[in-house]
Each structure stands twice: as structure tokens, then as C-alpha cells.
Amino acid sequence: MGCYENKKMKAAIFYKRGGIENLKFDEVPTPQIGPHDVLVKVRACGLNHLDLFTREGSHGVRAPLPHVGGLETAGEIVELGSRVTGWQRGDRVLIGPAITCGVCEYCTSGNDNLCPQRRVFGVHLWGGFAEYIRAPASVLIAIPASLSFVQAAAAASAFGTAWHMLVTRAQIKPGEWVLILAAGSSVGVAGIQIAKHFGGRVIATASTDEKLVKAKELGADYTINYAEKNFLHEVMRITANRGVDVVFEHVGTTTWEKSIASLRPTGRLVTCGGTTGRFGQTDIWSLFFKQISLLGSYGWTTQEFFAVWDLVGKQVFHPIIDRTFPLAETAAAQRYLTERKQFGKVLVVD
Numbered sequence: 001m002g003c004y005e006n007k008k009m010k011a012a013i014f015y016k017r018g019g020i021e022n023l024k025f026d027e028v029p030t031p032q033i034g035p036h037d038v039l040v041k042v043r044a045c046g047l048n049h050l051d052l053f054t055r056e057g058s059h060g061v062r063a064p065l066p067h068v069g070g071l072e073t074a075g076e077i078v079e080l081g082s083r084v085t086g087w088q089r090g091d092r093v094l095i096g097p098a099i100t101c102g103v104c105e106y107c108t109s110g111n112d113n114l115c116p117q118r119r120v121f122g123v124h125l126w127g128g129f130a131e132y133i134r135a136p137a138s139v140l141i142a143i144p145a146s147l148s149f150v151q152a153a154a155a156a157s158a159f160g161t162a163w164h165m166l167v168t169r170a171q172i173k174p175g176e177w178v179l180i181l182a183a184g185s186s187v188g189v190a191g192i193q194i195a196k197h198f199g200g201r202v203i204a205t206a207s208t209d210e211k212l213v214k215a216k217e218l219g220a221d222y223t224i225n226y227a228e229k230n231f232l233h234e235v236m237r238i239t240a241n242r243g244v245d246v247v248f249e250h251v252g253t254t255t256w257e258k259s260i261a262s263l264r265p266t267g268r269l270v271t272c273g274g275t276t277g278r279f280g281q282t283d284i285w286s287l288f289f290k291q292i293s294l295l296g297s298y299g300w301t302t303q304e305f306f307a308v309w310d311l312v313g314k315q316v317f318h319p320i321i322d323r324t325f326p327l328a329e330t331a332a333a334q335r336y337l338t339e340r341k342q343f344g345k346v347l348v349v350d
């Protein structure tokens, strides 16, 4: 019998879906581990827009209730199941992002991000907005000594997502023009760094000049304040009416038409989300006569993550932290995320 059995833990939990008032900071039973699991003391957990959708029950996300969100968790192992090998108490680990089946056509072809059985931590499984999290040892990733818990939790999803978008899906090449939308988001911050790493020429957009200064510091060659200027006109001015080779989309409805119009012939739009809405008009004429490609991108594969994580560990890529909140203030952290004032990652720590 482990010393965490019958123990309670603090967690940001919701018993029904809906507004922020449903998120309670409560005492709940600490998860019990099975023979192949570990129990991890959460030290940092990154916030994601998906946490808001999960709590609201919006965007088709239906978590089982009651639920603890939090997709991007870093912590240290405090208890190991009887069959777990290769890890020990005190190891610093990243969780997730998901449990996959390992046998389907996607898992066996290196596309485990598309596994239909995929269960995501913080969505289908309890996540990291808690003192402890249970996970099978098979999903653990060691945190290099060069990274703090906060840096590790801030880097994983942002760089994994941006790498899958730019490297795997859009196949970025040196010298290409890349338009990074909403550069203040954590995925935008990662997108700028990855595009520059592969020799891209980066145009970054953000809503304030303060964010644009930071985007430049990360390597953006040109910046556009989209709150003040039409970003399509600015893209065309900067590229002398050529357009960009790649648009890095995750904004959705409010930018979609202009994003497509920003592409040069044979350009690629790659998107990993639509935080402002899921529908946008596509100009079918420009799609065919410019031979544009619209590319969807979902998460990242286990295989490519090791390449990304190596570069994060070697500090080639830098996770950018906007601010942290104590675990007890997870609701305030989620409210802050909806205000979109951040540059980089917002996290809760414990």
C-alpha cells in the first residue's frame, strides 16, 4: 500500500460544465496508481485555450465529470507502480500529451497524434491543475537539467505544435516568407523561433506594439500591429506584392480570408486551431488559380517530439513565460488567458 492511498489533494475541479464560476478549488481523492502508472507531484502546468473549451463543454469537447483540466504538466515522480521500470522517485518528468492505443494504422505508421483511441491529459483524463497527476510510465518524458519545471511545461505543447505545423506539414525551406499570426501566443512564440531556425523570413502580427517588440527580439524580421493596420495590406507591402510562402494560422474566423489572400501562388496555409471560431470563407477561385494548399495540423507525433525536445534542452529554442499563478488561483489564470494580454505561456505552479 503506497503512502498516497486514501490521501486527499487540492485540485481545480469542475462538477458541471459552463462558465468560470463552475471551476472550484477543492479537496479530492489523490488518484490511485495501477502497476504500470506513476504518481507525479505537479510543479507546473501550462494553460491552453482547450482548457477553457473543456470547462465550457464548447467546441465539441466533452470531458467526463467531475473533471480536472490542464494539458501541459511537469513535475516529479513520487510513487511508482509495481511493474514500472526505468524511472525512480524524484525524476523530473513531463506528462503526456496523450495515451494512444499503439496498434492502430496511425500509431503503427508514426502518426500517433491521429490515433482514434487517443485520450488526452486534461481533456479525457485528469490533467495537471492539481497537486498530483496519475499517468502510465509509457507517456513520461525526462526533463533535461537545463530546464526548470516551468520552462518544461511552457515549452512542450508550443514547440511540439509549431514544429508539426512548420516542419512536418508545411515543410518550410530556407529563404521562405512565413507569416506568423498572433505572435504573442505561446504557439506563435514557438513558430517564430522554429521558422527562423530553418532560415525563414518572418513577418509576425500582434495586437500591441509591446508584443511586437518582443516578437522582434525573438527573431521576427517584420512586425504588423493588426489592431491598427490591415495585415493583408501590410504583408503585400513588405513582400512587394508577392505574398508569403507559408501562413501560420491558429486564429480562425477573424483572420481566415486575409490569411488565404496573403499567400503567393503555391503558398501553404497551415492551421492548428481556430480560437476565434471554426468557420471561415475560402475563396475557391484563388485556391485553384494560385494552387494554394490548406494544411491541417493536429498536435505532434512522439517521434518528432524527441527532435524538438532535444533543441529545447540545448536551449536553441527558448520557452517564453508570461506569468505564473498559484494552483489555488487557476480560475484567475483562466480568466487572464481569455483577456489575451499575454506574451508567451501562462502557467499555474505548486
Ligand SMILES: [Zn+2]
Binding pocket: 100, 101, 102, 103, 104, 105, 106, 107, 108, 112, 115, 116, 117, 118
Ligand atoms: Zn492508435
